[in-house]
Amino acid sequence: MKVELLLTKLVDELNLVNQKLGSLIELNEKILKTQEEFLRVGSDKTHFGTELKLEPDAMSLLSLPMSLRKTVMVLYKLEKATAEDLARETKRLRAVESASANQLVRMGYLTKRREGREVYFYLESPMETRK
């Protein structure tokens, strides 16, 4: 008799645990869904990139170090350029221009794309990126 009572109590307790586990699983599913949504938006490069991209406008230009400013000013004129094109305009070494342009890419001022064997640096305003 005592054993039967104990077993019934155990089943009741297990049912309660089961219910709680059910609600925890439900909650976990909701969390996973939210995370997936967040990651989906984050991995959408156009959207994410647009939000983070700095605007290489004339005022921002004044706050850049002189070495980087020269590179941006050439890109206003050329729109897109390889490190070699930049070096031709600034009359600096190609390696110097490559380093400057890559630093500007890391800072979010420029974008770079490979076209065949060449790597081009672009100065795109977010307005153009949104088009």
Next chain:
Amino acid sequence: MKDKAISIHSSRGGTGKTMIATNLAAIYASKGLNVALLDLDFRAPSLADVFSRGIRDPVRHWLNDFSDGKCKAEQVLIDVSEAYHLKGKLLLGLANPAMGAIRNMMEKSRAWEVTAVKRLFSLRSTLFSDMKMDCCIFDTSPGIQYTSINAVITSDISVIVTTLDSLDLKGVENMLVELYDALSKTTVVLINKVFPETRVWSSERQKDLISRLEKTLKHPVIGAIPCYCEVLQAKRTSILAVDMPYHPFLRNLEEVVERLEHVVETN
């Protein structure tokens, strides 16, 4: 002066920037050069009124539209050389003086300004390469604003017009360091409206004033033009280089042109 873009700028308003820009353009065109004069003062446009006598048809495309990518460079430019009997070509690019257009330009985003400076570079390239212009003059807005910095970036040489007012000179001093030196641009200063006229009465006095200012500003000063009542009283639609070519103001400006050319040659 071949394939050169000159921006005419000032630290504050009222220095005579537009008067200098229009007459410089007219002097070059009267010498037989092909000149484009662009009104980049989108907040207080004035060239549409100044040249109203020579603009025969209603303006359909403004520089505002060009900056917005709504029209081509060729559609914006208005040829007024015939109306003013000039030997060379004088093409105008006008800013829209309508209140709505000014408000619209003031609401532009930083992203738009990036596109605007690139459009200005493409306009410059069209003017020199396709339209065979010899010289391009940008009449900018005073102080440090997007349109003026964009013009400075796009130009080869900048002329800062100032009076001898202490606030003007202080503003010029700041701009030379904070803007022009920062952008490594060839920059010269032109003193306008020198008053009283006796301060630059003789060439010795003028040289003395210029040399003192060059020491303070640490940049070339290409002239000191006296304040002439006739210039102040002249109608804004009067292009002095055309209407009063023998006025001393023009003689002074001719000397400025020579010094400007010397600066361009040595840079």
